[in-house]
Amino acid sequence: MIIQSQRTTIRPMTTAHLAQTMTLMSLTADELRQKIEGELANNPALELVEERRCATCRRTLDAGGICPVCSRPEGILHEEPVVFISPREDFYTTRSATTSEELSDEEITADIEDLPTFVLRQIAPDLDPDDRPIAAHILTGLDEDGLLRIPLLEIARYHHVPISRIEKVLTLIQRAEPVGVGSSSPQEALLVQLSALSETQPTPPLASKAIQEGMDLMSRHQYAELGRLLNISTNQAKEIAYFISENLNPFPGRAHWGDIHQSAEPIQDVYHLPDIIISFLNNSAEPTLVIEIVAPLAGKLRVNPMFRSALAEAPSDKTEQWKGDIERASLLIKCIQQRNHTIVRLMQDLAVIQREFFLHGDACLEPITRASLAKALDVHESTISRAVSGKAVQLPSGRIIPLAKLFDRSLHIRTVLRQIIDQEKKPLTDTQLAKRLKEKGYPVARRTVAKYRSMEGILPAHLRQPVQLAQLTPQAR
């Protein structure tokens, strides 16, 4: 709609405009910042001017010079969620400070998503610079499960160093998130995780023996055999197997494996900075939601008026180029405005629809589709897709989740499912679970229950322990 109104003004650039709006839409605030910075450096027509900000909360003041949050009487904000755009350059400064410290030079640059980079960043401070090539060698040799299939000896030969030095580096890597990465086998990964875990919480004393000697028995669920091997009862053997599958992950490279406590979540969180921040304005039972859309840069972009007026006196061979600069600048600005506008509207609607979710968590997530929202906002579906993908939102609790999670169709059911299982006295079978869910108003097929269960990392009924798991004999090690 808005695009069309501008089509007349920038006629020759319609396609470029559309294309750029599309690309900008799918960019993270952080990515957009980089793009703008690049453009600022290259394009003399573009300039960034200071903007007045609120003295207390540093948010950008609106046209009337009023802070959108602080300066207003609270009563006015009571009805609707507040949505506004706000620069949070402090995020970027802290981030670029840490990244530049840790990965001083070469190879690793942008790609946060890949595992080798992720690990290398963590170990960089403790890593002897001389050992960098070794670490790089190991990390690039990881398979998709995060395991190292290359023999250490081979690496040692390649670098002409004693194997002990390789081991030293490897130890460092294995202690990084995801813990156990770089191990040569699932067993080794489990052992590393076990010893890491034992520093913070009690672990079953025989777990390591079970992993070392009874791995194949466990994977075949032959608990009686396992019990005999460890000189304990079948039930105790089951407990140990249960502990291992609940808390450890034989394939550290695979992100999901259902432990909410340590490895899985932080990884997701580390991946991105928030693009949107949600908080409460007041602490009442019915708090007002404050939704900040993170602006890529503090200040306001505009076409430099000096540059524009200088155009008349430009040397003849430069006028074309200068015109182009000005056009590029104004195009960029328009596209950014459009992007912001869409995101603001998107969040306004989401704030209303998902209010309960922001307040009370996963169980209250309203299952909506991007398509339905697109209709409500009267934009094309793909626009919503672009706006949503890759972005992250910070909840009032401080958790950072992908924006796409607000469009999860089954999260609420999975949450209820987990609640049922948490409260169960005896392990319920999938069929029984399906029945319970139906009673609660979530009709799902038995097969689907199984899928949700595994998504949540919950074991099948016959492996869940009805008895006291917490009372595992806490012996000295």
Add this chain to the structure above:
DNA sequence: CTATGGCACGGATT
């Protein structure tokens, strides 16, 4: 015989 996971199909979603 029951509980569960794998494969694959069709419809919805992106």
Add this chain to the structure above:
DNA sequence: AATCCGTGCCATAG
């Protein structure tokens, strides 16, 4: 057009 998701059917383990 490509992908994701819920579900049914079937093989397998216990």
